[in-house]
Amino acid sequence: MVSVLAAKHGQDLVSDIDYRNYLHQWMCHPDQNDIIQARKASDLQSNDVYKADLEWLRGIVWIPVDSVDYVRVTKNQEMVNQIKYKKADLDNCPNFTSVVDPPEIVLVKINSVSQSDVKHKETFNKVLKGKYLFSPDTPYITHSKDMRKLYSTILYKGA
Structure with missing residues (x-):
């Protein structure tokens, strides 16, 4: 007898009957909207209805x-x-x-x-870069050249 009770207790532990709370069927009047809405909500939460809908959708191909x-x-x-x-x-x-x-x-x-x-x-960068361009005809340029010679220490010491 003890082995039968132990087997029943083991079966209860293995099965998931105690873990699932299946919702009961609602009996109500057809005009009670709040109870109908509650029933639809509980049906949506039901695992069986969900699996049945899923199996139904698997068969539909469009x-x-x-x-x-x-x-x-x-x-x-x-x-x-x-x-x-x-x-x-x-x-x-x-x-x-x-x-x-x-x-x-x-x-x-x-x-x-x-x-x-x-x-x-x-053209300036290629040919004339670093050189001063001037016209040699102006008197200011000739005067500056002459003054450069006068002030030059190299020409002064070399003469």
Whole structure:
């Protein structure tokens, strides 16, 4: 007898009957909305109803090929697709010939070279950098050259 009781006690420990609290069936009048709402809430919480709904949903397969949303999404994907968008341009790429620059573009290029500081100072930096450019005809320049000779200590000591 003790072994039977021990077996029952072991079965109670192993089974999950005590862990689950199954909700009972509600009996109410059809016009009692608060009890109907409570019953729906308890049904939503019920594990059995959830599993039954899940099994029911697994059997349903619907491919919305002709639905409005599916058609709209496929059209949008075609519009956004970069490969299809660029395909016509890539097909015509070997036939492309460059157009001669119009006069406005030529004028802009000439003006950009004229206004460029680098191009403006290019000859000075290459050829004349560090040298003083002057015209030798002015009297101030000739006077400064003569005064340089007078004040020079090398010429004074060498003479």
